[in-house]
Amino acid sequence: MIVGITGGSGSGKTTLLSCFAQAGALVLDCDDIYHRLLREDPALLRAIGERFPGSVQNGVLDRKKLGNLVFSDENALSDLNRITHSAVKAEVLRLLETAPEHTAIDAIGLFEGGLGQLCQVTVAVIAPEEERIRRLMKRDGISREYAMARIQAQHPDSWFRDRCTFCLENQGTAQEFRSQCLAFLQKIGIIE
Numbered sequence: 001m002i003v004g005i006t007g008g009s010g011s012g013k014t015t016l017l018s019c020f021a022q023a024g025a026l027v028l029d030c031d032d033i034y035h036r037l038l039r040e041d042p043a044l045l046r047a048i049g050e051r052f053p054g055s056v057q058n059g060v061l062d063r064k065k066l067g068n069l070v071f072s073d074e075n076a077l078s079d080l081n082r083i084t085h086s087a088v089k090a091e092v093l094r095l096l097e098t099a100p101e102h103t104a105i106d107a108i109g110l111f112e113g114g115l116g117q118l119c120q121v122t123v124a125v126i127a128p129e130e131e132r133i134r135r136l137m138k139r140d141g142i143s144r145e146y147a148m149a150r151i152q153a154q155h156p157d158s159w160f161r162d163r164c165t166f167c168l169e170n171q172g173t174a175q176e177f178r179s180q181c182l183a184f185l186q187k188i189g190i191i192e
Contacts, residue, residue: 002096002103003188004119004164006110008154010132010139010147011125012170012177013106019181020104023191028095030088030107030115037087044087051079067146071153085113092118102190108154111163121188124160127170 003020005013021027037044038061048066049056055066070077092105092115110116127135129151136147161167168184170177185191 001101001121001188001190002099002105002119003190004110004116004122005104005106005125006108006116006122006164007125007127007160008132008157009108009150010135011127012168013125015170015174015177016123016125016168016181016184017104017106019178019185020102020190023102023185024100025102025104025190026095026099028092028103028105030092030105030109030113033088033091034084037091041087044083047083048080051083052076064146067150071149077153081109081112085109089113089115116163121166122164123166123168123184124157124164125168125170126157126160131170 003025005016007013017027017029042059045056045059045061048061052066052069055062055069066080070080088107096103096118105115105119107113107115110119110122116122132151133144133147136142136150137144140147142150166184166188168177168180170180172180182191
């Protein structure tokens with residue numbers, strides 16, 4: 001079974017992914033895949049650099065500079081997503097060729113990147129905005145304003161909820177959400 005996991009930044013998708021990994025599933029974190037491709041795929045870096053001049057210096061992507069360009073411009077964000085989704089989808093398809101019985105694909109752009117159609121089940125992970133802002137600031141070492149800009153550039157929770165088979169709401173403690181994730185894996189038959 002292929003399960004697609006989506007939701008906004010800082011919502012708690014990593015907790016759900018860790019439960020899948022502990023259950024023996026292959027975990028494909030599309031954000032990690034994207035960052036690996038930035039290191040290993042010069043064509044991807046070149047495409048980003050051509051569309052967003054100044055965002056790539058000496059073969060390295062300046063993420064904050066790129067973020068400042070795309071988080072305030074819908075068309076720019078759409079262009080970036082078109083470039084990155086194509087590269088990430090090709091890599092996911094390659095990795096799925098040797099996947100075990102269960103695979104979890106974590107992608108904020110699960111549907112936009114065409115990965116949702118590969119999944120038998122999709123799940124949205126959502127959380128209160130203030131909690132997401134706090135998590136992003138702590139995890140990524142960014143300002144409140146930058147965290148808010150990232151969140152505001154993403155779809156609202158309702159968008160994810162409307163498109164997914166299931167929705168997990170991360171509103172309690174980390175342990176409570178982990179228990180909710182394990183119950184979800186049991187519900188869909190990944191664990192007993």
